[in-house]
Amino acid sequence: MKILAFDIGGTEIKYAFCDENFNLTEKKSIPTNAHEGGKRIIERVVEIIKNCDGIDRIGISTAGQVDSKRGEIIFATDSIPGYTGTKIKEIIEAETGIPTAVENDVNSAAIGEAIFGAAKGVDSFVCLTYGTGIGGAVYLDNKLFTGASFSAGEFGHIVTHAGGRSCTCGGKGCYEAYASAKALVGDVAEKIGRNMNGREIFAEFDNPEIRDVIDNWIDEIVIGLKSLIYIFNPLLIVAGGGIINEAYITDEVNKRLEDELMDSFRKVKVVKAIMGNDANKLGAAYLASKL
Ligand SMILES: [Zn+2]
Structure with a gap:
């Protein structure tokens, strides 16, 4: 074929x-x-x-x-x-x-990762992509879960800070306003008064001010993931987006999840998407x- x-x-x-x-x-x-x-x-x-x-x-x-x-x-x-x-x-x-x-x-x-990539052989997982916003997909019992109107997995707009920052969706306090790559870039600019992209930020990882912003941002990632883990009880979370290639992020997220999750949920691992553009x-x- x-x-x-x-x-x-x-x-x-x-x-x-x-x-x-x-x-x-x-x-x-x-x-x-x-x-x-x-x-x-x-x-x-x-x-x-x-x-x-x-x-x-x-x-x-x-x-x-x-x-x-x-x-x-x-x-x-x-x-x-x-x-x-x-x-x-x-x-x-x-x-x-x-x-x-x-x-x-x-x-x-998500299907590409499920059949050929990071989630091969895993029957229940969620995918998140950290970029300008945060996209998501839900894969349960070996199939994509799309919801009542094909829109399930809009994880960028779950509310992690009630009444917080304004979001492109018209709401306030959405996950992506705090945990997207764009949010990290904005937080760094605010803290040190310089506009840097994701790569430049991690190149100055040893700068304590920047490191502080990165660590707070990773906390924001973890806050959203904890809710998703308690809802879906996935075995795997597949994270994508250029910035996720920084190993420090997935290492830290896994460490903090292990510290913070209830016992029966701790099997979950956050891994990088591996199929890239394909x-x-x-x-x-x-x-x-x-x-
Ligand atoms: Zn929103």
Whole structure:
């Protein structure tokens, strides 16, 4: 079976071929040109598919909230104008006649990690991605849990500080306002009066002022994770996002969780996502292979 797998993000559309052993080949990427709108993005995806021969299935991982049964975008922010309501599966299948699976990008990545990556062989885990915000996915009893309206796992907006910092969702005190990579960058800038990115912050790890901010930020990560652990009782928490590659973070988070969790929950381990950019495409390809 030959699958063409796409990963549609706000800045890039990445795609690759995927064989029956789930090897990705001929990885390519084009700019999303999000300002041209959701309709045009899907037209360009269709053009790419039509230029490839012998494709049996299409797998699509995409930004936005996705009704994965219908393969359409329920909601997308203005980062891709007009994307909300786009019937991706219907359009692609009508234009190409090739069965198509569509899933949200964080959920696709969770499936990629579940089948091929950090959570291989683990039947219940949660995924979190620490970036500008905090994305999440819930994988229970060997399948993705998507909730009543395909939106489960919005962990960035669980409230960890009632009445606290304002959040992009309109609420106050959300987890991502304190524990995202963006929050760390903001906290460092406030403390030392310099704008530094994540890499620069960790390069000055020995600066006690910066170290202090990092340690407080790790406490914020732990506060949110504790709630998730008590809700889901997962064996594993798969953490992604460039900043998580700093080993100090996962080491410290695991240490603090072990100190703070009730006995029966302490088996849980926080590990880094290992599939990187390929997780989304592989997850989408896997879903497509099951059509
Ligand atoms: Zn929020």
